[in-house]
Amino acid sequence: MSHDLGISTGTWEHLSNQAIAAAGVVYFLALVAHLVEWSALRSLPVTAVARAAVPAGGPPVTEEAPPRSAPPDESTRFRIAMFGNLALMLTVIAAVAHFVALLGRAEAAGRVPWGNMYEFTISGSFVVVAGYLLLRKRFGLAWMGPIVTAMVLVLLMVAVLWLYSPVEPLTEALNSPWLVIHVMSAMIATGAFTLGGITSALYLVRSRAERRGSDVDRGYVARLPSLPTLDRVSYRIHAFAFPVWTFAVLISGPIWAHQAWSSYWNWDPKEVCAFITWVVYAAYLHARATAGWRGRNAAILALVGVATLWFNFIGINYFSTTSQHSYASGAQVSSQVAR
Amino acid sequence: MSTTDETRYDPLTPTEPPGLPDRQAGELTAWELLRWGWRQLTSMRTALVLLLLLALGAIPGSVIPQQGVDALKTENWQAAHPHLTPIYQKLSLFNVYHSPWFAAIYLLLMVSLVGCIVPRLFVYWRGYRKQPPPAPRNLTRLPDHASYTTEEGPDVVLLRAARTLSRRHRLATSGDGTTFEGADEGWVAAERGQLREAGNLLFHLSVLIVLVGFGIGSLFGYKGGVILVVGNGFSNQLTQYDDFDPGSLFNADKMEPFCFTVHDFSVQWITSGPRQGMARKFQAPLTYRTSCQGDPSSWSPQQSYDLRVNHPLTIGGTQIFLIGHGYAPVITVRDGQGHKLYDGPTVFLPESSNFESFGVVKAPGLEAGQDIGLEGLFFPTFALVHGDPINVMGDDKNPTISMLAYVGDLGLNTGVPQSVYTMDKAGMRQLKKPDGKMFRVDLQPGQTVALPDGAGSVTFHGVRHWTRLQISRTPDVWVTLLGVVLALVGLLGSLFIRPRRVWVRARRQDGTTLVEVAALDRSGGGDLAPVVSSVVEALQGEPARDAEGRRTEEGTRA
Numbered sequence: 001m002s003h004d005l006g007i008s009t010g011t012w013e014h015l016s017n018q019a020i021a022a023a024g025v026v027y028f029l030a031l032v033a034h035l036v037e038w039s040a041l042r043s044l045p046v047t048a049v050a051r052a053a054v055p056a057g058g059p060p061v062t063e064e065a066p067p068r069s070a071p072p073d074e075s076t077r078f079r080i081a082m083f084g085n086l087a088l089m090l091t092v093i094a095a096v097a098h099f100v101a102l103l104g105r106a107e108a109a110g111r112v113p114w115g116n117m118y119e120f121t122i123s124g125s126f127v128v129v130a131g132y133l134l135l136r137k138r139f140g141l142a143w144m145g146p147i148v149t150a151m152v153l154v155l156l157m158v159a160v161l162w163l164y165s166p167v168e169p170l171t172e173a174l175n176s177p178w179l180v181i182h183v184m185s186a187m188i189a190t191g192a193f194t195l196g197g198i199t200s201a202l203y204l205v206r207s208r209a210e211r212r213g214s215d216v217d218r219g220y221v222a223r224l225p226s227l228p229t230l231d232r233v234s235y236r237i238h239a240f241a242f243p244v245w246t247f248a249v250l251i252s253g254p255i256w257a258h259q260a261w262s263s264y265w266n267w268d269p270k271e272v273c274a275f276i277t278w279v280v281y282a283a284y285l286h287a288r289a290t291a292g293w294r295g296r297n298a299a300i301l302a303l304v305g306v307a308t309l310w311f312n313f314i315g316i317n318y319f320s321t322t323s324q325h326s327y328a329s330g331a332q333v334s335s336q337v338a339r
Numbered sequence: 340m341s342t343t344d345e346t347r348y349d350p351l352t353p354t355e356p357p358g359l360p361d362r363q364a365g366e367l368t369a370w371e372l373l374r375w376g377w378r379q380l381t382s383m384r385t386a387l388v389l390l391l392l393l394a395l396g397a398i399p400g401s402v403i404p405q406q407g408v409d410a411l412k413t414e415n416w417q418a419a420h421p422h423l424t425p426i427y428q429k430l431s432l433f434n435v436y437h438s439p440w441f442a443a444i445y446l447l448l449m450v451s452l453v454g455c456i457v458p459r460l461f462v463y464w465r466g467y468r469k470q471p472p473p474a475p476r477n478l479t480r481l482p483d484h485a486s487y488t489t490e491e492g493p494d495v496v497l498l499r500a501a502r503t504l505s506r507r508h509r510l511a512t513s514g515d516g517t518t519f520e521g522a523d524e525g526w527v528a529a530e531r532g533q534l535r536e537a538g539n540l541l542f543h544l545s546v547l548i549v550l551v552g553f554g555i556g557s558l559f560g561y562k563g564g565v566i567l568v569v570g571n572g573f574s575n576q577l578t579q580y581d582d583f584d585p586g587s588l589f590n591a592d593k594m595e596p597f598c599f600t601v602h603d604f605s606v607q608w609i610t611s612g613p614r615q616g617m618a619r620k621f622q623a624p625l626t627y628r629t630s631c632q633g634d635p636s637s638w639s640p641q642q643s644y645d646l647r648v649n650h651p652l653t654i655g656g657t658q659i660f661l662i663g664h665g666y667a668p669v670i671t672v673r674d675g676q677g678h679k680l681y682d683g684p685t686v687f688l689p690e691s692s693n694f695e696s697f698g699v700v701k702a703p704g705l706e707a708g709q710d711i712g713l714e715g716l717f718f719p720t721f722a723l724v725h726g727d728p729i730n731v732m733g734d735d736k737n738p739t740i741s742m743l744a745y746v747g748d749l750g751l752n753t754g755v756p757q758s759v760y761t762m763d764k765a766g767m768r769q770l771k772k773p774d775g776k777m778f779r780v781d782l783q784p785g786q787t788v789a790l791p792d793g794a795g796s797v798t799f800h801g802v803r804h805w806t807r808l809q810i811s812r813t814p815d816v817w818v819t820l821l822g823v824v825l826a827l828v829g830l831l832g833s834l835f836i837r838p839r840r841v842w843v844r845a846r847r848q849d850g851t852t853l854v855e856v857a858a859l860d861r862s863g864g865g866d867l868a869p870v871v872s873s874v875v876e877a878l879q880g881e882p883a884r885d886a887e888g889r890r891t892e893e894g895t896r897a
């Protein structure tokens with residue numbers, strides 16, 4: 001395809017790298033804007049917002065409308081609204097640049113941009129941002145802004161500093177339609193689980209603050225939705241991600257593994273870890289249905305799940321002894337075609 | 340949740356004991372103890388703990404090398420950790436997924452699963468056609484509720500409620516259910532989403548199906564590997580395999596009687612750009628017959644197939660995969676008298692991604708002590724850089740062998756099986772040049788070199804490709820596949836169907852009618868406030884969204 005546009009592979013790759021850098025800078029600015037927004041908030045009691053009476057039958061107030069009963073300090077209110085909007089705009093711009101980077105990478109490689117760790121990381125972090133932006137309105141996720149931007153920023157930094165590898169062709173075994181299906185579903189699930197992890201972490205933060213009876217009316221904690229809402233949003237996100245992960249790891253993965261490596265399930269470390277992640281999330285879903293485990297314990301399990309998920313993605317390549325998932329180690333066609 | 344009669348619907352109920360009366364432990368009879376144990380085992384909490392144990396138990400296998408996954412790595416690890424090895428061995432840590440303790444976890448989980456699911460199946464079956472339970476007395480005690488007063492009579496309100504809620508809900512009402520004529524008080528109970536529980540049951544049952552399928556596959560199936568030099572044939576018999584890994588109930592008679600010949604092997608080497616040195620488009624054209632044992636007249640017709648990575652050949656229930664390739668230099672070894680001791684392609688194993696390969700040639704001599712052995716490297720594209728031999732790439736642009744030569748006793752007759760890839764040099768003497776310097780067999784295609792001491796000669800004719808094929812049979816794999824698909828369907832139902840109950844109560848009070856609406860979500864994932872408010876909206880004379888419902892309503896009133 002790259003020939004059609006008269007742009008060389010190298011140029012696309014260059015473009016992609018620059019777009020990633022640009023996205024990183026803009027995410028950083030978005031994070032700064034969010035921090036300014038939150039620091040301005042610190043001085044405002046938001047009791048009225050957080051505790052706003054839910055009109056009988058009306059939807060609970062979870063949107064981030066600036067506090068209605070704010071003190072007369074107009075400039076503070078203005079600052080909050082302005083920086084909130086600014087942060088959102090910057091995040092959108094960064095996400096666009098991020099997407100351009102993925103496109104450039106895809107053009108340069110002539111395939112989907114998830115053939116190695118670097119590509120998987122930038123694609124996966126894009127899913128996180130896209131999920132946040134898409135669900136922001138629906139689930140009232142505005143309060144997630146600073147965390148999402150900070151996290152994606154860190155992920156992009158890790159990707160560029162440690163995981164970067166130039167565009168290279170796929171090993172033959174990866175060259176299959178299943179790459180698109182399997183990896184895409186794994187990535188979507190990873191992005192969603194990550195969002196779910198954030199809501200679960202915030203659940204813990206808020207429940208801790210409430211238990212300590214500390215000041216839940218001010219600052220960040222006050223802007224978080226109520227515990228039941230956090231719990232519900234977490235559950236919904238996990239309920240979406242779990243079947244996708246099931247499909248990625250336990251259906252499309254084995255089918256592809258069978259085609260490429262002649263074995264549905266080989267207890268390869270990456271497979272084992274994906275299985276562990278799956279079991280932990282199954283436990284999370286069970287925990288929510290078990291008296292005495294819902295809420296706090298379920299949230300902790302969700303965090304364990306995210307930890308195994310990301311460990312599997314990044315960590316396993318450094319600790320594992322044997323892995324057939326060769327995208328982890330770049331182009332390695334050794335003695336065996338497929339490995 | 341405690342405010343409603345959740346007993347029949349709470350998914351936990353069938354498995355959670357009502358709680359034994361407070362008694363001394365000694366008073367428990369054995370039977371009670373057994374029942375108590377069973378209930379514990381099949382409780383949700385136990386399932387949760389077992390799931391976590393399963394996750395924990397799987398961890399060592401991803402950190403410690405596993406015998407079944409990579410035997411060589413495991414051996415190296417064991418050699419490097421002499422103190423830990425015996426302890427790990429006792430704990431089956433090199434074979435976690437076949438260890439007794441791992442099996443214990445998942446067997447317990449399965450027992451718990453069956454014990455949990457089967458009673459729930461019955462409960463579900465019996466409960467499915469039952470009407471929703473009556474509205475609780477005090478609806479305002481539920482977390483999601485609303486109320487209002489109106490001039491309309493309770494009968495009108497309730498009728499409208501029944502009409503509104505009849506869409507996609509099952510209904511139960513006070514009175515005879517069709518009319519609330521003249522009633523001063525009444526209720527409507529609506530329920531939807533019972534299929535969630537069905538999805539959940541289906542999912543858990545499918546987990547069992549998957550395991551059964553998996554079990555059949557690994558008990559009756561097998562997996563084997565063979566390295567075939569291009570031009571050679573293979574027929575599907577145990578003896579033809581280089582390595583073979585049968586399931587414990589595998590029966591060799593069930594092996595399919597096919598055979599095939601690999602005619603060629605081609606590969607494309609990338610010679611420039613960042614992809615330089617990589618190979619792709621592996622292709623091994625072959626011809627096969629699905630049945631070729633016994634009398635040739637009964638053989639099936641010959642068919643051909645282009646074997647490629649990601650494109651296995653399926654013959655009956657057996658699949659053949661291309662998983663590796665390499666080089667087999669064609670070498671002839673003669674003894675001092677010119678007798679041919681060895682002749683043919685020899686499989687060399689690649690040692691690096693550029694296919695610098697290692698191999699040995701073992702040529703048994705005509706007399707004892709006259710064996711000739713060669714050991715060394717094959718370079719597909721040989722080059723000398725500053726006097727050092729290097730291999731430039733994997734393509735065979737400048738094939739060269741560079742080997743050391745030995746004479747003596749290879750130990751082939753001792754009866755101890757030997758690997759064809761290593762040479763036992765205990766009885767061998769390395770050949771040196773007459774001046775005592777190192778002697779190497781450095782040859783390019785077509786060249787011959789005489790060995791020192793008149794021991795003989797070695798000729799390198801050229802090189803052929805070999806392919807490594809994996810052949811495996813997984814019987815009844817469709818059972819697993821079916822289970823997996825059903826599990827996914829069940830899971831989607833279980834996660835996305837929102838079971839919900841809505842109640843409306845109306846009663847006349849001081850000349851007006853007090854209407855109470857409440858809703859309950861049994862999945863814990865629903866947001867009910869909008870539901871309640873939309874029901875209230877529909878009841879407060881706002882036209883119900885369903886046009887048809889309104890028309891009938893007016894018809895009734897007229």
Ligand code: HEM
Nearest residue numbers: 282285289350381382383386448451452455539546833834
């Ligand atoms: C291999 C083991 C198991 C796996 C992988 C598994 C997986 C799951 C999953 C993913 C869910 C979520 C679906 C939902 O929320 O409705 C679920 C729900 C459930 N599981 Fe399991 N499960 C297993 C074993 C068990 C066992 C042994 C029991 C019984 C003690 C059990 C009882 C339940 C119940 C009652 C629910 C419904 C929870 C609810 O209504 O939200 N499961 N299970």
